[in-house]
Amino acid sequence: MSVAVHPNPSHGPQGAAVETEHGHEHDNGSLYVLGFWLFIIQDLILFSCLFATYLVMQGRTAGGPTPKELFDVPGFSWETFLLLTSSFTCGLATFQLRRGKAASTIGWLVVTVLLGLGFVGLEANEFVTNALEGATMQRSGFLSAFYTLVGTHGCHVSLGIGWVILLMIQLARRGVTPVTFRKVFIWSIYWHFLDIVWVFIYTAVYLNGLAR
Amino acid sequence: MESTHSAHAGRFPWAHIVGYILSLVLTAAAFWLVLAHKAGLATTLVVIVLLGVLQILVQLFFFMHITESDGPAWHTVMLLVGFLFVVAIVGGSIWIMSFGGQVVA
Amino acid sequence: MLEQVKDFASHFFVTGDPLIYGADVSIVVVSLAIIFVLTYFKRWGWLWREWLTTVDHKRIGIMYLIAALLMLFRGGVDGLLMRTQLALPNLHFLEAEHYDQIFTTHGTIMILFMAMPFIFALFNIVVPLQIGARDVAFPYLNAISFWLFFFGALLLNISFVIGGSPDAGWVSYPPLAELGFDPGPGENFYLLAILISGIGSVATGINFMATILKMRAPGMTLMRMPMFTWSVLVTSMIIIFAFPALTVALALLFIDRLVGAHFFTLTGGGDPMQFVNLFWIWGHPEVYIVILPAFGVFSEVVATFSRKRLFGYSAMVASLVLIGIVSYLVWVHHFFTMGASADVNTFFAIASMVIAIPTGVKIFNWLFTMYKGRIRMTMPMLWTIAFVPCFAIGGATGVMLAVAPADYQYHNSYFLIAHFHQVLIGGVVFGMLAGMYYWWPKMFGFKLDERIGRWAFWFFNIGFYVCFMPQYALGFMGMTRRMYTYPEGLGWGPLNFISTIGAYMMGIGFIILVWDIVYSIRYGERDLTGDPWDGRTLEWSLPSPAPHYNFARIPVVTGRDAWWIMKYQMKPEERPDLGPIRPIHMPKNSGRPFIMGVAFFVSGFGFVFNWFVPAIAGLVVVVLCLILRSFEYDAEYYIPVHEIEETEAALGRL
Ligand code: HEM
Ligand SMILES: [Cu+2]
Numbered sequence: 001m002s003v004a005v006h007p008n009p010s011h012g013p014q015g016a017a018v019e020t021e022h023g024h025e026h027d028n029g030s031l032y033v034l035g036f037w038l039f040i041i042q043d044l045i046l047f048s049c050l051f052a053t054y055l056v057m058q059g060r061t062a063g064g065p066t067p068k069e070l071f072d073v074p075g076f077s078w079e080t081f082l083l084l085t086s087s088f089t090c091g092l093a094t095f096q097l098r099r100g101k102a103a104s105t106i107g108w109l110v111v112t113v114l115l116g117l118g119f120v121g122l123e124a125n126e127f128v129t130n131a132l133e134g135a136t137m138q139r140s141g142f143l144s145a146f147y148t149l150v151g152t153h154g155c156h157v158s159l160g161i162g163w164v165i166l167l168m169i170q171l172a173r174r175g176v177t178p179v180t181f182r183k184v185f186i187w188s189i190y191w192h193f194l195d196i197v198w199v200f201i202y203t204a205v206y207l208n209g210l211a212r
Numbered sequence: 213m214e215s216t217h218s219a220h221a222g223r224f225p226w227a228h229i230v231g232y233i234l235s236l237v238l239t240a241a242a243f244w245l246v247l248a249h250k251a252g253l254a255t256t257l258v259v260i261v262l263l264g265v266l267q268i269l270v271q272l273f274f275f276m277h278i279t280e281s282d283g284p285a286w287h288t289v290m291l292l293v294g295f296l297f298v299v300a301i302v303g304g305s306i307w308i309m310s311f312g313g314q315v316v317a
Numbered sequence: 318m319l320e321q322v323k324d325f326a327s328h329f330f331v332t333g334d335p336l337i338y339g340a341d342v343s344i345v346v347v348s349l350a351i352i353f354v355l356t357y358f359k360r361w362g363w364l365w366r367e368w369l370t371t372v373d374h375k376r377i378g379i380m381y382l383i384a385a386l387l388m389l390f391r392g393g394v395d396g397l398l399m400r401t402q403l404a405l406p407n408l409h410f411l412e413a414e415h416y417d418q419i420f421t422t423h424g425t426i427m428i429l430f431m432a433m434p435f436i437f438a439l440f441n442i443v444v445p446l447q448i449g450a451r452d453v454a455f456p457y458l459n460a461i462s463f464w465l466f467f468f469g470a471l472l473l474n475i476s477f478v479i480g481g482s483p484d485a486g487w488v489s490y491p492p493l494a495e496l497g498f499d500p501g502p503g504e505n506f507y508l509l510a511i512l513i514s515g516i517g518s519v520a521t522g523i524n525f526m527a528t529i530l531k532m533r534a535p536g537m538t539l540m541r542m543p544m545f546t547w548s549v550l551v552t553s554m555i556i557i558f559a560f561p562a563l564t565v566a567l568a569l570l571f572i573d574r575l576v577g578a579h580f581f582t583l584t585g586g587g588d589p590m591q592f593v594n595l596f597w598i599w600g601h602p603e604v605y606i607v608i609l610p611a612f613g614v615f616s617e618v619v620a621t622f623s624r625k626r627l628f629g630y631s632a633m634v635a636s637l638v639l640i641g642i643v644s645y646l647v648w649v650h651h652f653f654t655m656g657a658s659a660d661v662n663t664f665f666a667i668a669s670m671v672i673a674i675p676t677g678v679k680i681f682n683w684l685f686t687m688y689k690g691r692i693r694m695t696m697p698m699l700w701t702i703a704f705v706p707c708f709a710i711g712g713a714t715g716v717m718l719a720v721a722p723a724d725y726q727y728h729n730s731y732f733l734i735a736h737f738h739q740v741l742i743g744g745v746v747f748g749m750l751a752g753m754y755y756w757w758p759k760m761f762g763f764k765l766d767e768r769i770g771r772w773a774f775w776f777f778n779i780g781f782y783v784c785f786m787p788q789y790a791l792g793f794m795g796m797t798r799r800m801y802t803y804p805e806g807l808g809w810g811p812l813n814f815i816s817t818i819g820a821y822m823m824g825i826g827f828i829i830l831v832w833d834i835v836y837s838i839r840y841g842e843r844d845l846t847g848d849p850w851d852g853r854t855l856e857w858s859l860p861s862p863a864p865h866y867n868f869a870r871i872p873v874v875t876g877r878d879a880w881w882i883m884k885y886q887m888k889p890e891e892r893p894d895l896g897p898i899r900p901i902h903m904p905k906n907s908g909r910p911f912i913m914g915v916a917f918f919v920s921g922f923g924f925v926f927n928w929f930v931p932a933i934a935g936l937v938v939v940v941l942c943l944i945l946r947s948f949e950y951d952a953e954y955y956i957p958v959h960e961i962e963e964t965e966a967a968l969g970r971l
Contacts, residue, residue, distance in 0.1 A: 030283070031454055031531050037287030038523040038557055041294045046561035048298040049598065052305035053569065053580070053591055060586030062579070073247070080239060088232035091275045095225045137578050141586030144578035148569065166947045179950065192275045196268050202239070203264040207246045211256045286530050290554070297558050297645055305594055308649060312658025 029182040036186045040193050043156075047197050050149040051204060058209065060141035067142070067209025070135055072126060076206045079122045080198065083157075086115035087195035094188045102175045105184065106168050112191070116161050123154050150201060156194050163187060231274025238263050238270070331481050334415065336398075341478050370906040372456035373865055377463045378441030379760055382753070384467060385435035386831075388426050389746075391474065393827055395423035400784075400820035403813050406805040416801035417484035418503065422473070424487025428603070429511055430470040432741070433518060435749040436610040437466070440525055440549050442760055443752075446856035446863060447543045449534025449872050449879075454527035456904040457952065462517035462524065464914025469514025472921050476506035480925065483507035486799065488596060489570070491581035491589040496574045502925045508571045509921040515564050522556030525549055534855070536874035540634070543854040543878075544620075544627055547634055548613025551641040552606050558645060559602035566595035575924075590655055597648040605644040608740065609637065611748020612679060615701045618751050619683045621850050622698040623690025626878060629682040636675030643672050653721045654728050662721040669719035673712055680705060695850070696770040700751035703778050707743025711736060714789070729799075732792025735785045742781055750830075758849045762861045763841035765833050773829035780822025787812035787819075853878040860968040866903060866956060869965050870895040898962060900955040907952070913942045 058067060093108035127147065130136075137147045164187050171180050242260040245251065251259070272278040278288060331337050355361050368376060398419055402411040411419065441459070445452055453459050476482045480502040485494040494504050529550045533542070542550075569580040570592060579585035581592045620627040627633065649657060649665035683705065692698065714736040718727050727733055758764050791812050796803065803809055842849075848857040855872060856863075858880045873893040876882050883892070920935025922928075965971040 031527060034287055034531060035454060035523055035527045038290065038526055041287075041290050042519050042523070042557045042561050044291075044294050044298060045301070045558055046565055048301045049562050049565035049595055052302045053565070053595070055302065055306055056309045056591050057580070057586070057588065060579075060588065062584075062586035064586075077243065081236075084232070084235050084239060087235070087271065087275060088228060091228040091231065092225055095228060137572075137576060138585070139579075141579045141582075141588060144569075144572070144580050144587075148572060148578075148580075163947075166944060170948070183947075189276055192271050195275075196271050199235075199239070199264050199267045199271075203242060203260050207242055207260050208257065211246045211249075211253055211260075283531070290557070293554075293642070294558065300646060301562070301598060304646075305591075305598075308594055308657045308661050309588070309591060310658070311656060312660070 029178060029185075032182055033186060033189075036189060040189060043193070047149075047152070047200075050145075050152060051200065054145040054149045054205060057141040057145040058205075062140035062142075064140040064143060065133075065135045067146075067205075068212060070130060070143075070146075071206050071209050072129075073210070075122060075126050076202065079119050079126075080202050082115050082119045082122070083195055083198050086112045086119065087192050089115060090188050090191045094185060097176060097181060097184055100176045102171050102180075105176070106171055109164055109168050109171075109184075113161050113164060116157055120154060120158055120161070123150070127151070146205065150205065153194065153197050153201060156197075160187070160191055160194060163190075227274050231270050234270050234274070235267055238267050329479060331478055336415075337478060344478065365908070366906070369911045370460075370908045372452070372460045372904050372906055372910075374441045374445050374453050374456065374459060375760070375863065375865070377459055378438045378443075380463060381434040381438035381441060381466070382760075384470065385431055385438055385749070388431040388434065388470065389827070392423050392426040392431050393824060395419045395426070397820055397824050399423065400817040402801060403803075404817040405814065406803055406807075406810050408802055411801065413801045414484065417486075417799075418482035420799060421483045421486050421489075421507070422477070425473060425483070425507060425511070426470075427741070428487065428607070429514065430466075430473065432607040432745050432749075433514075434466055434470075435745075436552070436607055437462075437518075437521055439545075439610060439614065439749070439752045439756065440521065442756055443856060444525060444528060444546055444549050445532075446759070446859060446867060447546050447854050448529060448532065448537060449855050449868060449874065450528065450532040451867050451871075451901065452904065453524050454532060455524050457907060457910065457946070458520050459524055460907065460910035461913055462520045464910050465517030465520075465917060466514045468914040468918035468921075469510045469512075469517070472513065472918055472925075473506055473510035476503055476510075480506065488593075488600070489567075490596075491570060491573070491587075491592050492583050494570060495582055496577075497582070505571075505574065505925040508567050508574075509924055512564060512567055512571070513917050513921050515560055515567075518556060519560045519564075522553040522560070524553075526553040526557065529553070534868075534871050534874050534879075537879065540631070541874060541877045541879070544616035544630070544633055545610070545613035545854075547637055548609045548616070551637045552609045555602045555606050555609070555641055555644060559599045559606065561599075562595055563599035563603075566592055566599065569595075575927075590652075593652050593655060594648075597651040600651060601648040602644050604737075604740070605640060607745045608748075609640065611704075611745050611752075612637070614697075614748045614752035614755065615683055615704060617854065618697040618701045618755055619686045620878075621755075621852050622693045622695055622701075623687050624693075624851070625686055625690040627682070628685035628688075629678075630877065632678055633682055636678045639675045640672060643668060643675075647672060647719075650719050650721075650724070653724045666719050666721040670716055673716050676712055680709060695754075696765065696767055696774065697751045697755035697850075699771070699774050700747045700754065703774070704743055704747040704751070707739060707747065707781070711739030711743055715740065727792060729797055730792035731788040731796045731798060734798050735788035735792060738785050738788075742785075755850070756856075758844040758861050759847075759856055759859075760862060763837060763843045764849060765837045766841055769829060769833040769836055773826045773833055775826075776822050776829060777826030780819045780824075780826055782819065783822060784816050784819025787816045791816075848880075853881040855879050858883065860970060864964050864968065866901045866961065869898055869901075869961050869970070898958050898965075900957055901961060902953055902955055904953050905951075909942050909946065913939055916942070 089108050089112045093105050093112060096104040096108060135143055137144050164184075167180070167183050167187055171184065174180050242263045245256055245259060250256075278291070279285070330341075355364060368380065371377065398411060399416065402408055402416060441453070444450075473483075483489070483503040483506055485499055485504055485507075489504065489507060492498060529542070529546055569578075572578045573580050573582060573587070579587040581587050581589045583589065616627055616633060647665055647669040649661060650669045653662050653666070683701075714732070718724050718733065718736055754765055754770065791809055794807070794809060794812075796807075796809055803813075844861045847860040849861070850857070855874075858872065859867065872879065872883075873895065875887070875893070916935045916938035918935070919931050920933075920939070923930065923932030923935060962971060
C-alpha cells in the first residue's frame with residue numbers, strides 16, 4: 001500500500017492552514033486534489049440517484065424485454081474485464097509518474113486509453129444491437145433507466161479519454177512537472193472512480209438482473 | 213520532487229499488481245455465484261453487493277491513494293459521509309417506492 | 318414567406334396579454350437605455366475589464382447581490398400579481414393559465430434565482446476576508462459559477478416574453494410536466510435554466526469547501542473560525558451532497574420530454590412518484606442550504622451588536638453539523654400523502670421533528686448572547702431580532718406539518734404556504750437583508766441610511782405578519798394552494814383581502830429599501846476606518862472596500878474573534894511579526910467564464926426549442942473553452958511589492 005505522499009510536496013508545515021504566503025501557490029497540488037475529490041463525491045451522489053432510479057424501475061418492463069432477456073453475458077463480461085484492466089494500467093501510469101518518467105507514463109496512458117476505447121466500443125455495440133432488436137429507451141421504464149445509467153457512465157469514460165489525450169500532449173511537451181504531475185494524478189482518480197461505478201453497474205444491473 | 217516521489221515508489225509496482233489480481237478475483241467470484249445459481253436470490257444479492265464493496269476498498273487503497281493528503285484527510289471524511297448518503301438514497305428510494313408492497317409494477 | 322414569419326413570431330413571442338406587451342416594451346427600453354449610457358460615457362471597456370472578466374471574489378459577490386435584488390423584485394412582482402388576483406372572490410385580473418405561470422416562476426425564481434445568489438453573494442464577499450485569504454480556492458471556477466447562474470436566470474426570465482413561461486409549479490411534478498400535458502417550451506425553459514445554474518451551484522459548493530478547509534490564515538483552527546464561515550462550510554457540504562439529486566431529477570424529466578423515454582410517464586412503465594422522490598432528496602436539503610448562511614449572519618450580527626462573544630460556540634458548531642447531516646434524512650415529509658408505507662412515514666416524521674432540536678439550540682444561543690449584552694439597535698440587529706419570533710413560529714408550524722397523519726389535513730393547503738414563507742422570509746430574507754446591511758460598508762465603503770432603513774424594516778415586517786398569519790387560518794378553512802380564484806360564501810374573502818394588504822405593505826417596504834440604497838449612494842455615511850460597527854472578525858481589519866489582494870500580509874490568528882483580540886486584548890509587543898511585504902500571487906482576469914456562460918445560454922435556448930444546431934454549437938464552444946484552459950499555463954501573475962506599498966499607503970495603512 002502506498003505511503004502517504006502528497007502529489008506536490010512543495011508545501012511547508014501541515015496543519016489547519018496550509019496557505020500562508022500566497023493566496024495561491026502556483027502549483028498548489030493538494031488544493032486541487034481536494035477540490036477534485038469533492039467533485040468526485042458529487043458525482044458519486046449523481047450516480048447513486050441514477051442507481052436508485054434504475055433499481056426502482058428494473059421491474060417496470062411494460063411487456064418489453066426483461067433484464068434477463070436483454071443482458072448479453074460475454075458482452076458485459078468483456079467490458080468489465082477491459083475496464084478493470086484499464087484501471088490497473090492507469091495505476092501503472094501513475095506509478096511511473098511518481099518516478100518522474102514521462103515517456104513510460106505516456107506509454108501506460110496509451111494502453112489505458114486503448115482499453116477504454118475497447119470498452120466504449122463494446123458498450124456502443126451492445127446498445128446498438130439492443131436497439132435494433134427493438135429494446136430502445138422508449139420501450140419501457142426499465143430500458144429508459146438502463147440506458148441512462150449505463151450511458152452516463154459511458155459518457156464519463158469517453159470524456160475521460162478525451163481529457164487524458166490533452167494531458168498526454170502536455171506531458172510530452174513539458175515532462176513531469178508539479179503541474180503536469182497534479183493534472184495526471186487527478187485524472188487517475190477520475191479513472192479509478194469510473195471503475196468503481198462500473199463495478200456497481202456490473203453488480204446492481206447485470207448480475208442482479210441475471211440472478212432473478 | 214523527484215526524490216520524494218521515488219522514496220515511496222519502489223522499483224516494482226507490487227501494490228498495483230496485488231490490487232489488480234484482487235479485483236479480478238472478486239469480480240469472478242460474484243460472476244460465478246450468480247451464474248452457477250448456488251444460493252437463493254437474497255443471499256446472492258447480499259453477497260455480490262458485499263463483494264462490490266470490497267472492490268471499492270481495493271480501488272481506494274491500492275489505486276486511488278485515498279490515504280494521501282496534505283494536512284487532515286478531508287476528502288476521506290466527505291467520502292464516508294457520502295457513502296452514508298448513498299445508502300440513504302438507494303436504500304431509502306427502494307424502501308419508499310415499494311409502497312409497503314401495495315403497488316405492483 | 319411573410320405569413321410564415323408572422324406565424325413563427327406569434328408562437329415564438331408571447332402575445333395577447335397587455336402585461337406582457339408592457340414587459341416587452343420595458344425590456345426594449347431598458348436595454349436601449351443601458352446601451353446608450355454605456356456608449357455615451359464610454360464605459361464598455363470598463364464593463365468588460367472590471368466586471369465581466371473579473372475573477373475577484375468581491376466583485377463576483379457584488380454581481381450576485383445585484384442579481385439577487387433584481388430577482389427579488391421580479392419574484393415580488395409575481396407575488397403581488399397573485400395576491401391581487403386573490404384579494405376578492407371571483408376576480409378576473411389573471412386568467413387560470415396566467416396564474417399558473419406566475420406561481421411557477423415566482424417559486425422558481427425566489428428559491429433558485431433569489432435565495433441562492435443572495436447566499437452566494439455573501440459567501441463571496443465575506444468568506445475569504447473572514448479567514449484571511451486572498452481569494453477563493455479556484456477563482457476562475459468561481460467566475461464560471463457566477464456566469465452559469467446568471468445565464469441560467471436569464472434563460473428562465475426570457476421565457477416570459479419568448480415562448481411562454483413554465484406553468485407546472487416550482488416543483489414541476491410529472492405527469493403534468495410531461496410533454497403530453499405540457500407541450501409548450503415553458504417547461505423546457507424551467508428545466509434547462511435550472512440545470513445550467515445548478516452546475517454553477519455545485520461548483521460554488523466545491524469551491525468554498527476547499528477554500529475554507531485549505532486556505533485559512535495561520536492559527537485559524539476550525540474551532541476558531543467565525544460562525545458565518547462555519548455555516549458556509551456546512552452549507553457547501555450540503556450543496557455537494559444535494560444538488561446532484563436535482564440534476565438527475567430534472568435531467569430525467571428532460572430526457573422524457575426530449576426523446577420520449579418513460580421515467581415518469583403514466584404509460585410504458587414510468588413512475589411519476591420517482592420524480593417526487595428525487596426532487597425532494599434535493600429539496601429538503603435545499604431549504605437548509607438557504608437557511609444556514611442566514612443563521613451564520615445572525616450569529617455574527619448578534620455577537621457584534623451585543624458586544625459579546627457568541628454564546629455557546631461549540632454547541633452552535635455541533636448543531637450546524639447535525640442539521641447538515643439530518644437534513645438529508647427527512648425528505649419524505651414533503652410527500653407523506655403519496656402513500657408510502659406507514660413505517661416510511663413514521664421514520665421520516667420522527668427524523669423531521671429531530672431537526673427542530675438543533676435549530677432550537679441555536680435560537681437559545683442567540684438569545685443568551687444578547688442577554689446582558691450592550692445591544693445596539695442598528696439595522697442588521699433589527700432584522701436579526703425580528704427573525705427570532707418569526708422563525709420560532711415557522712419552526713413550530715413545521716413540526717406540526719411533520720406529524721404525518723396531521724399532514725394529510727395540512728398538505729398543499731394555505732397552512733403550508735404560510736409555513737414556508739414564514740421560514741423563508743422570516744429566516745432567509747431577513748437574514749440576507751441583515752447580512753446586506755452589515756457588510757454593505759465593507760463592499761462599498763459607505764453605510765446604508767438607518768432612518769430610511771427603519772421605514773423599510775417596519776413596512777416589511779408588519780406587512781409580513783399581515784400577509785401570512787391569515788393564511789394559516791385560510792389553510793384550516795380549506796383553502797388549497799395554487800387555486801387561481803375562489804367563490805363567494807366560503808368565508809375566505811376577508812382573510813384574503815387582509816393578506817393582500819400585507820403583501821402590498823411588503824412591496825412598499827421593498828421600494829423603500831431600494832430608495833435607501835439610492836439615497837445612501839449619495840448621502841450615506843462614509844466608512845473611513847474599515848471597522849464601522851466595531852466588529853470582531855478579520856474582515857473588519859481591512860479598509861472598506863478591501864484592496865483587490867485583500868491582505869497585504871496574511872494575518873496570524875491567535876483566537877476566536879481574531880480582530881477583537883488584535884484590537885483590544887493584545888499589547889503591541891505581543892503582535893506576531895508578519896515580516897516584510899512580499900510580492901502577491903494573483904489570478905489573471907479571463908473572458909472565458911463569460912463566454913462559457915453565453916455558450917451555455919445559446920445551447921440551452923437551442924434545446925428549449927429543439928433547435929439542435931445552436932444546441933450543439935453552444936456545447937462545442939464550452940468544450941473548446943475547457944480545452945483552452947487545460948493548455949493555459951500562465952493564468953497568474955505577481956503584484957510587485959512597490960505596487961502593494963503604494964496601494965496600502967494610499968489607504969492610509971502604511
Ligand atoms: C423545524 C424545522 C422544519 C420542519 C419540521 C419543517 C417541516 C415541513 C414539512 C413537513 C413540510 C411539508 C408539508 C406539506 O407539504 O404538507 C414543509 C414544507 C416546506 N418547508 Fe419546512 N420545515 C422546517 C423548516 C423549514 C425551513 C427552515 C425552511 C426554509 C428555509 C422550510 C421550507 C419549506 C418549504 C419551501 C416547504 C414547501 C415546499 C413546497 O411544497 O412547495 N422549512 N416543511
Ligand atoms: Cu422539508
